[in-house]
Amino acid sequence: MNLVESLQDLLGSEQVLTGELAAPYLTDWRGRFQGQAQAVVRPASAEEVAKVVKLCALHRAPVVPSGGNTSLCGAATPDQSGQAVVISLARMNQVRSIDTDNDTMVVEAGCILQSLQEAARGAGRLFPLSLAAEGSCTIGGNLATNAGGTQVLRYGNARELTLGLEVVTAEGEIWHGLRGLRKDNTGYDLRDLYIGSEGTLGIITAAAMKLYPLPVAQRTAMLALNTLEDAVAFLSRARAGFGASLTGFEVMEGHVLEGVVKLYPQQRIPFDGPSAKSPWFALLELSDSESAEHAQERFETVLGAAIEDGLITDAAIAENIAQSKAMWHLRESIPLSEAELGKSIKHDVSIPISVIAAFVRTTNAALQASFPGIKHIIFGHLGDGNLHYNVANAPDQTEEDLMNRQYEVYQIVHDSVHAHQGSISAEHGVGQLKRDELPRYKSELELTLMKRIKRALDPDNLMNPGKILQS
Amino acid sequence: MNLVESLQDLLGSEQVLTGELAAPYLTDWRGRFQGQAQAVVRPASAEEVAKVVKLCALHRAPVVPSGGNTSLCGAATPDQSGQAVVISLARMNQVRSIDTDNDTMVVEAGCILQSLQEAARGAGRLFPLSLAAEGSCTIGGNLATNAGGTQVLRYGNARELTLGLEVVTAEGEIWHGLRGLRKDNTGYDLRDLYIGSEGTLGIITAAAMKLYPLPVAQRTAMLALNTLEDAVAFLSRARAGFGASLTGFEVMEGHVLEGVVKLYPQQRIPFDGPSAKSPWFALLELSDSESAEHAQERFETVLGAAIEDGLITDAAIAENIAQSKAMWHLRESIPLSEAELGKSIKHDVSIPISVIAAFVRTTNAALQASFPGIKHIIFGHLGDGNLHYNVANAPDQTEEDLMNRQYEVYQIVHDSVHAHQGSISAEHGVGQLKRDELPRYKSELELTLMKRIKRALDPDNLMNPGKILQS
Known part of the structure; x- marks a missing residue:
């Protein structure tokens, strides 16, 4: 049996999508990235995910986890090789438990963020993670990218809201790390290593999340x-x-x-x-x-x-x-109006709050020097030092003119971010969009450490390869 | 030159302690662990730490970082082989900067915790990490063990208070990761991997910490x-x-x-x-x-x-x-009175809050069944599910009787912790004290993942070997 047949055998053929049925999983929602895959599979449990990963490892097929397909960086879109298997977590959408005394809930990776807010509210609790895509993004994707949003100032990023994880490793083993503890100092922090790793070290299948009292x-x-x-x-x-x-x-x-x-x-x-x-x-x-x-x-x-x-x-x-x-x-x-007014180049950056005003002044000036009349659309979460610093074409420029030079714009803005000790990805992650920019802004040592960890946990480079790190 | 001579050459002989001068660094403060070392060195900068680590790597000598020597688990005490070099961070005790607009401060590993609380207060800010040993423990040790304390309910553990780190790696390179950003999603979370790793992956030399407004x-x-x-x-x-x-x-x-x-x-x-x-x-x-x-x-x-x-x-x-x-x-x-009343067996455990009362009931009963009349001394941070569940001898038992059977007591309590999905080390870490208990309570998979990370970042096993993981 080839891999697709084996997957059909394992999951039932209706859970193994190919051809047109697979197409929606092969393009990111902004239409910037387009890939190919052997199949898209829809396992219903961590055990099934583990078996899929084992099968793929046997056939040396890369796996690409997929949630709500709302990545802004192409993190869930496979490459063009057609070798990958996309694993959609959409059917793993159960709230496994809510514990109001412990103020925790255990949820599966495919749960839509908004449904978790509602489940918590139904139990008289607040689940504070909140962001624009909450009606379609999944908690698995939120964790894979350490999502931020509008409540970070008080409650932290997705990372700070997580107590435990269930993860399928590159070998197709299940790490049962769903601990609902606020203090646990028994060894290395695997949880935070998987959070934000964009599926490149393993696949998060469930999480134990913190709940808070509902505000009066x-x-x-x-x-x-x-x-x-x-x-x-x-x-x-x-x-x-x-x-x-x-x-x-x-x-x-x-x-x-x-x-x-x-x-x-x-x-x-x-x-x-x-x-x-x-x-x-x-x-x-x-x-x-x-x-x-x-x-x-x-x-x-x-x-x-x-x-x-x-x-x-x-x-x-x-x-x-x-x-x-x-x-x-x-x-x-704001983002909607931006989209209606035409294409823009988006930057999701963070800056130490003490120099954020200087950053805006310097960057505006640097952009005007290279692109006279260019428009900036600046908004964001000041409490977290996180700005969405977006750029639209000057009156004498067409959208196409600007988009053709988008990498020049990225570089001006991101060089300025770097000079102000900021981050070129505050809350959207790296994916494929910013992967090749990382070596410009991260030290060789930091990239080396990341690669050593990647090799240690995914020696065959089959977990979402080409995301974050160059393959 | 042998290693000690090379270290003297590097740091000056007055910063390389041997014999009686080294003795205070070779015993933990509770007097439970006793080790030997080639020397204790006192570098004054990250660059000096890096050079020491490089020299030690050349001579294949293990390094043991040491802060305020307040570990409750023997994490900073070398083994008996006499091969190790203890690196005291005590001279790295500068607050490098305080940024009140960004609400951050950059501090060196050897700063005494209480001095950081005072430095923050002097700038009109709160640094909320607070625990019994704050007059002598150092922030480097707090980070190495992810210390907790009395303010975790609101502000989180040491981990949650940290934005960036400066770390000397096992190869003696310096990772300059002192970012003061609340959002930064550009790759793997090295910060949280080093925090809580008890010096077994690298040596934290400085940190960017969060500050908060002083309460009115x-x-x-x-x-x-x-x-x-x-x-x-x-x-x-x-x-x-x-x-x-x-x-x-x-x-x-x-x-x-x-x-x-x-x-x-x-x-x-x-x-x-x-x-x-x-x-x-x-x-x-x-x-x-x-x-x-x-x-x-x-x-x-x-x-x-x-x-x-x-x-x-x-x-x-x-x-x-x-x-x-x-x-x-x-x-x-409470801890002082405990000490005055005689020896006791201490457990630093966390339990999901919803079953913490059941845990106490069950564990009390299990201990009474094996040790009739044994006394429990229970207190702790209920808001974090963290209990200090301590045990003192029954009236018809001598202290020695009890201490001779301490591993039986540990096992009864920790088995009950495990059965209630808790952690056998909530805030004190693992060190050498609980190292051999980990395999009983952690899955083989989790230990394997930890060992793979250890090998990836410290291939020669020279960073505080024998702590957390068996050598």
Whole structure:
């Protein structure tokens, strides 16, 4: 039997997709990467995943794990060789258990992120991981890329939300590491090694995740600011004044929000007069363990003092859930409006917060020097030092002109990130998109250490080869 | 030149200790482990550490990093062969930088933990890692063992407080990974691999640590409870009602506190009448970003409801800092009082919080069955599921009787931990003390993965050999 026949024998032929049925798994959702595969398989348990991996190892076929196919870096798309087997975890979508005394839940890799938020809420708990793709991304993919999102400031990245893992190794063994413990110092941290390794060391099939109490109330406010420096100065104040109730601190350029409301006239910037034309806006979220009134009072106290001191120029506190939602909707419409306005070059970078304003100034200037009139679309999670620094064509440039020179743009922005001691991938991972940039920004020693670990855990280089590291 | 001469040549002879000067580094502080070494060296920089490691590799001499020598598991004590070189990091004790906008500080491995708390406070920030040995342990040791302590509930273990590392590898290269970023998804998580590896993969020479705002006020309360089950039920309530202001939740058996106040009559349990004889006590700490009055009000609201519902029987809220300190002093006097009352067998275990009460019941019964009349001294960080479950001799047993059978006791307790899906080392690490127990409780697969990583990063097994893994 050849490999595909053996896989059909193992899983049943309806779980082994080829031809047109396999096609959706062979292109990333932004349509930037296109690959080939012998088959796409849909195992239903860790045991089946293990058997698939063993079969593939026997046939020396690379395996590419696939979740919700929302990678922004092509991490789940196979290469062109046609040798790979894509393993979709979509059928492993059970919440295995929820333990409200331990504040943990054990979930399978194929669970859609939003369904986990809902399962936790159903048990009276918060599962705080939250990001734009939550309606279709899976927790397995979130863990493989150590996803971030909007709640990192308070709750951390996917990594910090994870207590234990179940992993199928390159040899097709199952590591039963689903520990629900907040303290466990019995040896090397395998968990965090697999998290963020994008399927190149093993396949995460389930995870024990932390839960939190549901906040009693959430309140949102939008702030108008003159400069990014002011936003940084105010962030320190906000962290001190709100403590851990501060669960969101987003910033966006004024012209970016103006673009949103121009495109979607049913939305509006919640200010009148000059504040509506502010160079920068910030969106704050408080999650309060007491009451909406208490959150309101905290907002008024801390924001009032900041206005008096000139750190912020204006503030609009949402008075109800509808107004809160409208403010978040504005922020979340940025990527959509960007897409409608044309192609742009996206950068997902992080910078130490103390130099983030200098980074923006320097990078804007460097880009203008090479591409006069080029437009920047800057927004992101200031509380985490994470900016989405995107670039659109100058008025005298076509989209194609710009896209043809995208690697020049990447290099200008990423060189500046590097010079400011930042990271060229804050929350999206490396995949194939940024793989060849890593050697420019990481020391040879660090890459060597990574390769030694890769060889130790995947000696035949069959686990998602060509992602993160060059094959 | 032999190795010691080469080391003298490199560092100056006054930084290469032998004979009596080396002796304090060759015994752990509890006097349970005793080793030998060619020399103890005291390099002053990462470059010197790297050169020492290179020299040792050339001579195939094992290296044993040493911080404050407060390991409870013999992790920093060399073996008896006399081949090792102990590398004391004590002279690397500089705070390299504090960045209050980024809320980070870069510190060298030999900094005493308490000095870092003070440095942060001096900059108007909180460095929350806090544990009994903080006056003498070093941050390098804290990171090597992923130390926990009393603030984990809110701020996490040493691991969660770390953003970047500088590490000398087994080849004597320096990995400059001192990134101060909260989001960085560019490859394998080397940071978390070195953290908790007890010097067996490389030597941490510096770290970029997270800082937090200083709380505006802290308030402490002591609770009287009937059962550990009630404490678990109340913990959920406390997490919801206090949110992230809840920075401490300790429990202790009533008879343990009675032992403390009997021994130190200047201390007292802050209750009168039957509450003072309660079977269990809990110590809570709130860190408030508003005011002491607000913390007081929160305590009154949440504790009042819990008393009404019968979850706790009594509560004493500290009215000032002196009363707060007295409550913490009671808790912190437990290990001291234990030591004064005689030898005991200590277990540092973690258990999923939902089964922690069942664990205590089952384990108490199992120990009584084998050692009738044996005494348990139970206290710990309930919020993290971390108990210090200690055992002292029965009235008809001598200390020696018990200590002669200590491995039987370990096995009963640790088998019960394992049966309850817990960890036999929550926050103290493995070292040499628990190394030979790991194979009983960890799967062969997990140990194999750990050994493959060890071989990949330390192929000649020269980095603190015989710790965590058998040589």
